[in-house]
Structures are given as C-alpha cells and as structure tokens.
Amino acid sequence: MKDNLVLRVNNLSKEFTNNNETNEVIKDLSLSVEENTFTCILGPSGCGKTTLLRCIAGFEDYAGEIFVDDVLCKEPGIDRIMVFQDFNQLFPWKTVIGNIKFALKKNGVTDASEQEKIAKEMLEKTHLSGFEDYYPHQLSGGMKQRVAIAKALALKPRIILMDEPFAALDAMTRTELQNEVLKIFEENNITFIFITHNIQEAIMLGDRIIVLGLGGEVLIDEENHIQKPVTPASNGYGDLWKKLHDSLYLAKR
C-alpha cells in the first residue's frame, strides 16, 4: 500500500435518470492516484470519462466515496481545480488577470499586490505576459485554455483535473500546449488527471495511462515508461500505441 496517495476513489457508482429511464454510467469504480503523477484516462466517447471527473470535482451526486488526502469530499473545492474542455470557462466580465486575482482573493490571498504578483507569475509560466488586461472574448481558444491553466496553477490545488482541454484546438496549438503542460508538470509538484480520447496525447503526457471501457470498467492501467519527450519514433511507442488502440477498439464494441 502506497502512503502518498492524493486521491482515492472507492466503489464509485453514478447513474443518470431521464424520463424514468436509468442509465448507469459508472459501475463500482475504484482507483487511486499517487501524488505528483500525471495520469491520462483514455476511453471511447460516452464511456463516462467526463462523469468520473465531474464526480471527483464534486459537481455531481454519486454513490461511493472519494477522498483527497484522506479527507472525504463531496463538494467542489480549490484542492481539485477543473480545467474544462469548453473555452468559455473564464468569466467574460473580468480581464485575464482579473479572473486569476478574483480566484485568489476569494481564497485567502487578500493582499492586492500579492494577488498581482502570483497572477503575473502564472501568466508568465503559460506564456501570456502582455495579455493581462485583455478580456476573454479578445483571446483565441488556445489562449483561453492557457488562462484557465494559469488560474488553476495559481490556486495551488492538490489535483488539476483536465477534461479534454485541448480537443477543440488545431493540431499546432495543441502540440504547443501539450509541451507547456508537460513542462509545468516537470517543474512543479502537481498531480494531473488528464482525460483525452487521443492515444498519442495520452502517451505523450501520461506517466500512467488508464483505459476505461463502458460502465467505467478499468481495461488497462499501467505506467508509461517511454522517455520524454515522446515522439512516434520513441522506443516502445508503437507497441504501447497498438495495445491502447486495441483495447479502445474492443471497448467500443
């Protein structure tokens, strides 16, 4: 038993009821995540990846227990910050830096110059210096996602939850952001749980890869030892890709 577990999900079950029809999306899922690791979760569309992340974030009711640092959590909180896939997650009525400062202000950083300092530092990390006073509607999708990441970092959460944050970006911007996230992960002590349906993205980012099947069944759960930075030419890439691809293909049926 490892003692540096930051997240434990015990016997999670989640069902949705629509018009008297019950859809059991996640059945009795258990998993745990170690501190300062990068876990990628793959799975076919509709298998419950988003639902799992939303349960962890505290946005849904569910059966089972979720612990962060051995504390039972049912409500949302800044120990688990969610970066959504939707670009429009920033508050449009606040500037880029305003979004970050506001989150800090509401969480104990009362000194304005301290808020400013932290926000600027995080924006620098995400290559957004110079865009502090822009409003979200003046930014590209990739930049909005960068701000969301900067905001998450500023709050120093125990876990950053990312739900296909780059899925709607063009290939070039996506690669850029993947590299930046990887760098942030390597330079800071943060735990990432990153959902994707892109196999290459999972291999590139994750040091642990989980494949979920329908009903949230864990089909594959293994460490990714491929040396970073990963390219398709990396040793072991082809084998891992095939293994993940096959299990995804089977899961779909």
Place this chain on the structure above:
Amino acid sequence: MNSFMKKHKPLITKLIFIVVFLSIWEYVSIGNKLGPKTEIILPSLGAIGKAFVKNFVQGYAGQSLWIYIGNSMWILLVGLFIGILLAFVFSGLSIINETFRYIYDFMVSIFDLLPGIALLPVVIIIFGIRVEVIIFLVVHSVLWPMSRNILDGFSSIPRIFIEAGKNINLRGLDLVLSIYLPAAATHIISGLKSGWARAWRGLISAEMIFGIASSPGLGLYINQMRTNLNNAEMYATLLVIIIVGAFVQYGILQPIENHTIRKWGMVR
C-alpha cells in the same frame, strides 16, 4: 463624398425624414389646410418654439416647467431605485431558496400582467391621493419586468460559470453576487430598459389622471395645457417628454451597456 454618404446613411436618412416631416407640418399649419381650427390642431413651429421657451420661463400656476420636470424625475428615481433594489433582493433570494423561487416566479407572472394604472384606483382607496401612490405605481411598473428578466437571466446562465464559481469556493450570497449577477448582465440590462420605459409611461399617465397638487409633475402640466387649450404649450411639453426619455435612453442606459456587456463581449 460617396463614401461619406454611405457611412452616415442612417443619420442622413433620419435628418431628411425630420426636415420633410416638419416642412409638411409647417405647410399645413401656416396654410390653414385643416380649416379654421388648424391653428389649434397643428400650431406653427414658431408658436411651438415660443411655447417651449414660455413653458420654462413662465410655466403654469406660477411655477416653471422645470419644477414639474423635477417633481416627475424625483418620483421616477425614487420608484426606480426601490423597484430595482427589490427586484434584485427577491430574485437573489430565489436562487438561495427553492420554495421562495416557486412563489416569487408565480407572483411575477401574475403581477406582470397587471397594468399599474389599473391598480391605481384600488391603491387610492386604501391610501388616498398622495405622492406615495404614484411612487407605488412606478415601483410596480419596474419591479415585475425587472424580476422576470433577472430570473430568466439566472436560469439561462451557462452551467460552466456556476461550476467554475463553486470550484473556487463561492457559495450562497457570494455566488449570487459574483457570478449570477454579472453572468446575467445581458438580461438585467434589457430588464432595466423595459422596466424604466414602463415606469416612465405609467408615471406620466398616472399624473395625467390623478394629478397630485402637492407634487405636480409633467403629466399634470400637459393635462392643464389641454384643459386650457394651450395647444402649442401642449406640443412643446410632449417634446420635453421625448427629450427626457431620449436622455435616459442614450445618456444613461446606453453608456451602462457600453461599459458592461459590450466591453465584455457578451453582446455584439
């Protein structure tokens, strides 16, 4: 020249329309085209212009039109302030308490259908003819449409803003003030627009019907001009009512919109 015309086409069109309209008016008026009563029905522009000045200099019953405008605006402001404040408080409570929401939503649907002016006789029976009655009418005119807009605004806020708010530990009142209100700004501003317009109309009508001696307003003034057959003064007062309305619309509401939802990219 051509590009100048293109750029300012809306403005030029309006100006041409006004000039043509006034020319026809003057032609009909000076030429007595409506028979011997023409001067009463359509006083000449010059007469209306003189009456406009006279309204302010001489006024009625020893008081300049400024006093009447001031009285109306004061009642309007007090009523709008109370009405808007109540709309925010009640709509905010609806977010925090579900039972309250069902009841309030129901009340809004019902009272929104009731023209304030129809309610006035009842209110007067209870309170007598007093300034507070007209303030009550203004509050009634603005409270329900404003609440309807705020409630609709709240229920159409993207879920992601509320979740992002909860994620940074906002709850209860904090969530309402920091997320619900700005996120519903588009609806709130359109509520302001329709609420103020209703209140303004309701106010003038109420003053015309139940002019209150202790606080004579624009409606009372225009009604006195009518009974005394001072038709040029009547038209001049109509002009004042339009000017006040335009001032609120373009001098107050438009800047509010420009500094909020337009700046934030929430409307185009």
